[in-house]
Amino acid sequence: xxxxxxxxxxxxxxxxxxxxxxxxxxxxxxxxxxxxxxxxxxxxxxxxxxxxxxxxxxxxxxxxxxxxxxxxxxxxxxxxxxxxxxxxxxxxxxxxxxxxxxxxxxxxxxxxxxxxxxxxxxxxxxxxxxxxxxxxxxxxxxxxxxxxxxxxxxxxxxxxxxxxxxxxxxxxxxxxxxxxxxxxxxxxxxxxxxxxxxxxxxxxxxxxxxxxxxxxxxxxxxxxxxxxxxxxxxxxxxxxxxxxxxxxxxxxxxxxxxxxxxxxxxxxxxxxxxxxxxxxxxxxxxxxxxxxxxxxxxxxxxxxxxxxxxxxxxxxxxx
Numbered sequence: 001x002x003x004x005x006x007x008x009x010x011x012x013x014x015x016x017x018x019x020x021x022x023x024x025x026x027x028x029x030x031x032x033x034x035x036x037x038x039x040x041x042x043x044x045x046x047x048x049x050x051x052x053x054x055x056x057x058x059x060x061x062x063x064x065x066x067x068x069x070x071x072x073x074x075x076x077x078x079x080x081x082x083x084x085x086x087x088x089x090x091x092x093x094x095x096x097x098x099x100x101x102x103x104x105x106x107x108x109x110x111x112x113x114x115x116x117x118x119x120x121x122x123x124x125x126x127x128x129x130x131x132x133x134x135x136x137x138x139x140x141x142x143x144x145x146x147x148x149x150x151x152x153x154x155x156x157x158x159x160x161x162x163x164x165x166x167x168x169x170x171x172x173x174x175x176x177x178x179x180x181x182x183x184x185x186x187x188x189x190x191x192x193x194x195x196x197x198x199x200x201x202x203x204x205x206x207x208x209x210x211x212x213x214x215x216x217x218x219x220x221x222x223x224x225x226x227x228x229x230x231x232x233x234x235x236x237x238x239x240x241x242x243x244x245x246x247x248x249x250x251x252x253x254x255x256x257x258x259x260x261x262x263x264x265x266x267x268x269x270x271x272x273x274x275x276x277x278x279x280x281x282x283x284x285x286x287x288x289x290x291x292x293x294x295x296x297x298x299x300x301x302x303x304x305x306x307x308x309x310x311x312x313x314x315x316x317x318x319x
Contacts (some may be wrong), residue, residue: 001029001030001144001145001308002025002032002094004025004096004140005024005238005240006023006219007024007215007219007222007283008311009138009212009248009277010023010215010216011155012194013075013138013198013202015201017157018212019216020156020216021154021285022228023152024153024156024167024223024300025161026150027147027150028307028308028310028312029306029309030087031087031099031208032096034082034084034103034107035083036080036082038079038080042055042057042079043055043058043082044080044082045065046070047081047084048083048085049086051233061132062136063188065266066135067129067135068318069106069133070110070128071105074128075104076112077111082107084100086099087142090311091212091226091281092183092282093276095140095141095145095276097137098125098144101128101142102121102122102142103186104154105124107159107316109121109316110316111296118147118314119143119311121142121146121314122138122146137194140153143160144201147313150166150221152164152223153218172309175226176309178285179284179285180269180304181286181305181307182264182283182284182297182304183282183303183305184260184301193251193252193279197318200248211244212248214247222241232270234271234286235286237270238286239272241273248278253278254279254280256301257280258300260297262300263296263299263300264285264293267287267295268293269293270285271288272284273283285296285301
């Protein structure tokens with residue numbers, strides 16, 4: 001999964017295709033895994049973390065385990081046992097559905113002995129989610145999950161250009177220690193808000209258009225701040241990103257998020273923002289005193305998740 005450090009939302013069409021989106025993200029050590037066992041007479045599907053199971057003859061979309069079914073339809077795999085599990089909270093804003101799509105594509109490819117480049121896996125996973133499952137969203141989550149590491153993504157109508165960001169290991173460790181990742185305990189369904197915001201952009205809403213352009217403008221400075229090991233600059237850019245993000249939709253910041261943000265400011269946060277679409281889920285903050293900030297987050301009712309970077313993306317194997 002990933003933290004979207006700057007530019008989130010701008011990877012979503014029609015903004016990305018009309019004006020070009022830009023996102024800086026960092027893969028984190030939270031995962032979705034999948035196991036596929038081909039054969040049998042029926043599809044036996046399970047999302048273990050959600051407690052959902054299906055034993056069915058049909059993988060027609062009906063609102064139950066939609067991504068699992070869409071991946072199987074698109075992948076052309078017959079009856080099988082397919083089990084997935086995620087170790088991130090539901091609705092976290094950490095790109096879990098994108099990571100799930102990447103995992104499903106990679107697992108089904110392994111079962112069919114198909115090999116793809118990481119970027120091709122990401123693109124296929126986006127097709128599964130946005131086209132086959134018809135869930136609104138951009139491409140950053142799939143590319144972050146497939147590639148791992150820190151990346152500056154550029155999104156246009158024609159292609160996704162990937163610019164890796166290589167950090168000194170010592171600074172990467174310092175950044176991970178300083179990053180307080182908090183789950184607010186309130187999840188949300190990002191596809192609904194994404195659709196609402198992009199409809200506003202398509203109708204030329206000045207507020208939404210200006211906010212999206214502002215978000216896109218922060219990706220390059222964030223990449224520069226990371227390479228320069230500028231912790232203050234990273235914090236400031238996170239806060240600027242959050243201001244633009246809140247301008248997209250009145251429901252962007254929940255009451256739980258507002259309480260957490262206030263507590264982190266009092267604890268000396270250098271800056272922070274919501275992960276992903278917002279409106280609940282996770283927030284993350286760069287803090288000069290991580291121990292004090294972690295205590296403040298817990299006292300505000302948040303669950304603090306350890307932040308560890310993931311240098312590698314998706315991988316698969318056959319038994």
